[in-house]
Amino acid sequence: MIAEVDKDTCIGCGACPEFCPEVFKMEDDGLATAYTNPVPSEVEDAAKEAEEGCPVDAITVK
Numbered sequence: 001m002i003a004e005v006d007k008d009t010c011i012g013c014g015a016c017p018e019f020c021p022e023v024f025k026m027e028d029d030g031l032a033t034a035y036t037n038p039v040p041s042e043v044e045d046a047a048k049e050a051e052e053g054c055p056v057d058a059i060t061v062k
Contacts, residue, residue: 001061003034003047009058016059019050024059032058 003023005016010031016024022043023036039047039061051059 001039001044001047002037003039003051004060005032005034006058006060007031007033009056011056011058013055015053015055016050019053020046023047024050034059 005024012026012030012032014026014032016032017026020043023034023039023046024032025035027033044061047061051061
């Protein structure tokens with residue numbers, strides 16, 4: 001699986017690293033990034049939860 005964050009859509013709420021810190025982190029610009037790709041198999045469920053929990057649908061995990 002590959003995780004992506006659409007920086008044009010991200011509002012920097014910080015939810016995704018709360019769900020899956022192994023894949024997502026907040027950058028200095030205040031927006032999220034997916035820093036681990038491919039997504040490790042042991043955290044795929046958490047990455048999908050981050051995708052589903054994003055309030056502005058800025059995350060894609062496929």
